[in-house]
Each structure stands twice: as C-alpha cells, then as structure tokens.
Amino acid sequence: MGQPVLGILTLYLNDNGLLEERPVYQKMIISGKKLGLEVFVFTPSDVNYAQNRINAHMYDAATQSWTRRWRSFPHMIYDRCRIQKSHRFVELSNFRRKYGHLTFLNRVLRNKWTVYKTMRKEEVFKEHLPQTRLYESSNDLMEMIRKYPLVYLKPINGTGGRGILRIEKQGASYSIQGRDQDRRIVSPQRVALSSIQSRLSSWNLKDNNYLVQQGIQLKLPNGRVHDYRMLVQKNGLGEWEVTGCAGRIGASRSITSNLHGGGQAIRMKELLSEWIKDDKATQDIMARAELLGVEIAEFLEQSYGRLCELALDLAIDRKGQIWLLEVNPKPAREVFIQAGERDTYRTAIIRPLEYAIWLYEQKKRRKEKLVPSTYD
Numbered sequence: 413m414g415q416p417v418l419g420i421l422t423l424y425l426n427d428n429g430l431l432e433e434r435p436v437y438q439k440m441i442i443s444g445k446k447l448g449l450e451v452f453v454f455t456p457s458d459v460n461y462a463q464n465r466i467n468a469h470m471y472d473a474a475t476q477s478w479t480r481r482w483r484s485f486p487h488m489i490y491d492r493c494r495i496q497k498s499h500r501f502v503e504l505s506n507f508r509r510k511y512g513h514l515t516f517l518n519r520v521l522r523n524k525w526t527v528y529k530t531m532r533k534e535e536v537f538k539e540h541l542p543q544t545r546l547y548e549s550s551n552d553l554m555e556m557i558r559k560y561p562l563v564y565l566k567p568i569n570g571t572g573g574r575g576i577l578r579i580e581k582q583g584a585s586y587s588i589q590g591r592d593q594d595r596r597i598v599s600p601q602r603v604a605l606s607s608i609q610s611r612l613s614s615w616n617l618k619d620n621n622y623l624v625q626q627g628i629q630l631k632l633p634n635g636r637v638h639d640y641r642m643l644v645q646k647n648g649l650g651e652w653e654v655t656g657c658a659g660r661i662g663a664s665r666s667i668t669s670n671l672h673g674g675g676q677a678i679r680m681k682e683l684l685s686e687w688i689k690d691d692k693a694t695q696d697i698m699a700r701a702e703l704l705g706v707e708i709a710e711f712l713e714q715s716y717g718r719l720c721e722l723a724l725d726l727a728i729d730r731k732g733q734i735w736l737l738e739v740n741p742k743p744a745r746e747v748f749i750q751a752g753e754r755d756t757y758r759t760a761i762i763r764p765l766e767y768a769i770w771l772y773e774q775k776k777r778r779k780e781k782l783v784p785s786t787y788d
C-alpha cells in the first residue's frame with residue numbers, strides 16, 4: 413500500500429509563475445513527509461486535462477530545492493486559492509467544476525453576504541452577528557446610519573482590509589474614513605448627513621458589491637482599533653478544535669486591524685486584559701469565544717460541505733460581548749509568529765496534514781465497508 417498523497421491547490425500570483433505562500437507549502441511538505449503523507453503543490457494551469465496528469469511542484473528537503481514532475485492526481489486536495497480578478501481564477505472555477513468529485517479537505521465558502529445570511533438563520537449566532545445589510549441603494553446606508561452611531565461599509569468579496577469605510581456620528585455631523593482598494597488610508601472627513609451620499613460617489617457601492625454593517629467600538633485608549641484572529645481547524649481525529657487566537661492592533665489612523673495594513677499581533681490574553689480589567693471576566697470570554705469558534709465551524713461545514721479550517725475575525729466589545737466580523741476560509745497563519753506563539757504556528761501548519769491522514773484512513777475503511785461518506 414502506497415503513501416497517501418495530498419495536493420495543495422493554489423494559484424500563480426502573476427503570469428511569471430510566482431507561487432503564493434511557497435514558504436508555507438515548503439514547511440507542509442517537510443512536515444508531511446515526517447507524518448507519512450506526501451505533499452505536492454499545483455495550480456489549475458499545471459493540469460493536463462487530456463491525460464489526467466499534473467505537472468506538480470515538488471520540494472526536495474535533501475537538496476532544498478523545488479522541481480517539477482508529472483504526477484497522477486493526489487488522493488486529496490487542499491484548496492488554498494484565494495479570490496483573484498484574473499484569467500487564472502476562471503481556470504480555477506473550471507477545475508473545481510470538472511474535478512468536484514475528488515476528495516477536497518475544504519470546500520468553497522461563499523462571499524461575506526451569503527455567509528452572513530446562512531449564519532443569521534441559526535438562532536445561537538444571532539447575538540454574535542453585527543446587523544448587516546446588502547447595499548442595494550443609498551436607503552440601506554441611511555437607515556443603518558440612523559440606527560447605529562458607527563457603521564462599516566465593506567466589499568462582499570474584499571480581503572485584507574481593502575475598500576473599507578467607517579462612518580461615525582460625531583455630534584451633529586459624521587466622520588468618514590477608511591482604506592481604498594489599494595489599502596491606502598483615507599483620512600477622516602467631516603460631513604453633514606445630507607452630504608454623505610455625494611461624498612461616497614466615487615466608491616463603487618452599487619451592483620450589490622458592498623455590505624453595510626453595524627460597527628463595533630474597538631478603539632483602544634491610544635486610538636487604535638483592535639480585534640482577534642481565531643484559527644479553528646480539524647485535528648488528527650477529524651474533530652474541530654481551536655488552534656489559537658491572537659489579538660491584532662491596527663496601525664495608527666487605520667480603521668482596520670489587518671496585519672497587511674500595518675497591524676500588529678499580540679497575545680489574546682494581554683490585549684483582552686487591557687480592554688476588560690476583570691480577570692475572571694476575561695477567562696470567561698476566552699472560553700466562550702472558543703466554544704463559539706467550534707460551533708461556527710461545525711455549522712458552516714454542515715452548510716457548505718467539508719471544511720478543514722477557518723479563521724474568524726472576532727471583536728469583543730466593552731461589555732464582553734463577542735461579535736463575528738468575518739469568516740476567512742483560506743487563513744494565513746503568520747499572526748501567531750508575530751504574536752510570539754511559535755508552537756501555535758507549528759500546530760497550525762501540521763493540523764491540516766494530520767486531518768488529511770485521518771480522512772484518508774476513513775475513506776479506506778469506508779471503501780472496505782462500502783459506506784458512503786457524509787460530504788462527498
């Protein structure tokens with residue numbers, strides 16, 4: 413019996429063959445080998461559809477070099493592709509369609525709006541979801557502004573804190589600030605209620621591209637915003653577990669905490685203790701957040717098909733209430749290195765591999781017994 417083989421499905425970042433996250437995959441390949449799992453990397457354009465073969469990217473730990481080799485299809489696929497506005501993304505959609513019958517560790521989640529609507533149906537999540545609407549016309553924004561002193565506008569397919577606006581009531585007027593599509597800071601501007609719409613005219617808010625969300629007050633005493641990044645993963649027993657949760661503090665003048673936008677990572681306990689001074693309360697919040705993280709992962713897996721990991725952007729308000737700002741299906745793990753949690757980072761790399769091995773064993777056993785699996 414040969415070894416199980418896992419293919420990491422990714423995308424080239426440009427037309428020159430630059431692979432996203434190659435250093436992370438390198439670590440996964442080395443760790444996989446130690447666990448008895450062979451791992452290679454490929455993109456949809458490396459697939460020869462006629463011959464059902466893949467021109468795989470292989471890493472050789474002995475020579476510390478990457479090479480290419482023709483391979484047959486792997487037993488399992490770990491889909492790491494993030495949304496891209498390019499012909500490569502169209503190719504990816506074709507691949508997912510044609511090979512949808514293969515064993516994927518993780519299926520595709522939908523955009524922020526669809527995920528919100530799915531979660532909203534479940535009673536237990538209601539108190540954790542900031543009120544959110546699709547921006548269909550200026551009415552949607554105006555009604556939210558009337559209802560909440562702080563409102564966020566976010567692209568439904570956005571990532572990394574791009575194209576986000578924050579509108580905050582300040583006395584009789586409003587302050588608008590944010591990050592443009594290139595993540596540049598948009599400095600605060602004060603406007604009257606009647607001028608908000610015209611001030612936003614250069615933003616492409618139409619075409620159901622944006623959502624309007626109740627804002628949570630997350631400014632620390634130094635004026636910076638903060639939130640938490642929780643990584644929930646399946647372990648080697650096929651069960652959901654919280655791998656770690658780290659705090660993020662936004663750059664100065666930033667309305668987002670994303671690390672790529674200059675945010676800093678810090679241990680959760682340290683950040684939370686600054687925000688909520690009662691030790692017992694912080695312990696209680698951390699325990700509740702963990703439970704919530706696992707519940708969300710279980711629920712989304714039931715809704716969208718098999719998943720192996722999710723990163724949740726969580727906010728904790730002054731009262732200790734936990735809010736879910738966003739679900740990330742293709743999480744980076746670097747936040748844990750930056751927060752000084754090397755062990756958590758290592759676990760974050762290894763868990764999907766251990767889960768893949770577990771899944772492979774399950775499938776083998778099922779084949780022997782001919783019992784169909786839940787998600788394929």
Ligand SMILES: Nc1ncnc2c1ncn2[C@@H]1O[C@H](COP(=O)(O)OP(=O)(O)O)[C@@H](O)[C@H]1O
Pocket residue numbers: 542564566570571572573574576625626627628629630637638639667668669670725727737738
């Ligand atoms: N409703 C909100 N209230 C307060 N801050 C928010 C809200 N939504 C987003 N943010 C801030 O903006 C950041 C980016 O928003 P997010 O929804 O995670 O989009 P992205 O996909 O760009 O990361 C969050 O990490 C948080 O710092």
Ligand SMILES: [Mg+2]
Pocket residue numbers: 572573725738740
């Ligand atoms: Mg986010």
